[in-house]
Amino acid sequence: MHDIIASKAQVSIPWEAAAPPFRHGADDDNLARSFEESLRISKEIDEQLLESKKAMEKKKKSVQILLLGQSESGKSSVLRNFHLAFAPKHFESERLAWKIIIQLNLIGSIKLILDVLQHEWDTSGDAEPKSPLNRDLRRIRLGLSPLLFIEQTLAQLISPGTHNHRDVCVRPGSNWKAIFKARAEVNFEDTSENGKRRRSQNHLGKDTDATSVLAASKDDILVLWNDPDVRAVLKRRGVRMEETPGFFLNDIDRIADPNYVPSDADIMRARVRTLGVEEHYFVIEKGLDVGSEVYITDVGGSRSQRPRWIPYFEDVQTIVFLAPLTFNQALEEDPDVNRLEDSLMLWREICRNKLLAGATLILFFNKKDVLASTLAAGVKVKKYVPSYGELPNEVASVTKYFCDKFRTYHRKLSPLPRPFMFHETSAIDTNSMGALLLGIRETILRAYLQQGEMI
């Protein structure tokens, strides 16, 4: 008997080898308890499987939209517009959480300016702060250090380990809105003596309440941002602050007010980088299809994030593809790649993908306001897109030129014929977005009904 066991062990069946030795006379109670525990775990797994099956069935019967496009194309901003247009109560419930994101965006801009100035000092060899600019700015930088501390604390709270990004980042499931909402509500309502005391401590950098520190630092921030020498350094180093996502420095008076509440437009302009894939569920609160359930899948758009999109391609009804016509910008993750060229490449992949053959594609040429201001500033398209040649440097002509390119790929590469639908959008303009989304609601519902017939 002993030999047989030994020879079995030599065959080394992995689970047998790993299993703990059976002890004769082991406590019967222990055995019964571990059996009950196994049963409980097995029951829990069955219940979870049933729950996820139910969730999948429910999702199949709901309106589904997948937002695609490169990073910074405006996917998450369009998602917010969907909430505002169709689920305003839901949108309202998150307003205060956005306040902290906007504060973080503002602090991010200040940090960027300070970094640029530091670099300027480091490379100019001007070790001693001789000019009044240097002296003032060094003092201001010191005064602003509590803000930098707050930024780190809040960023780590919602997304630990993502400190290398320029933007505020959130990981799926981080529940940042609930965390920030609770924080903002406490700070907003705390007018008690304790609250006041805490606010005054904040001035010493001992707390993490951005509202009071921003209010106390407002004048310094204004001096920094309005200083002509600072502007000159930024210009010389090619830093166009107004074009960075989540730019709020021109709104400092409003945002640094202790009673500041973000407007709808502020929320659309706020920048939170999406990491991974986020599924958002909401119920339509008004209109003909009130009560309908909607799932919107929002994805991180940078190149490293794109492989994660594929599992979400199955059964997709509608894709809203965002392609900003920012012809003079490069990808953040690869400064050698033009943003528009990347969007076209991505569009080609989406059009030709067989899993998406039955999906309705709606193309948004987003950031039309940015296109208009870039052209108004005299930036020539042909400098970045030589094939544009001598065509007029005007919004209508530029849009038509690129629209034709997107249309051609769509026609040539779609595995099955489908209509080419596009819109020129500005996701920060809530009025026009609201009207547009109401308009395309029917297209989205048609895609939903079509899929209903198939399943």
Ligand SMILES: Nc1nc2c(ncn2[C@@H]2O[C@H](COP(=O)(O)OP(=O)(O)OP(=O)(O)O)[C@@H](O)[C@H]2O)c(=O)[nH]1
């Ligand atoms: N001026 C302008 N800014 C826009 C527009 N659409 C989006 N933005 C801003 O651009 C920034 C990036 O937008 P997001 O919606 O975060 O971009 P995203 O596609 O979700 O980016 P990832 O999450 O990185 O994939 C945000 O600060 C937005 O407010 C637009 O039409 N015009």
Ligand SMILES: [Mg+2]
């Ligand atoms: Mg996003």
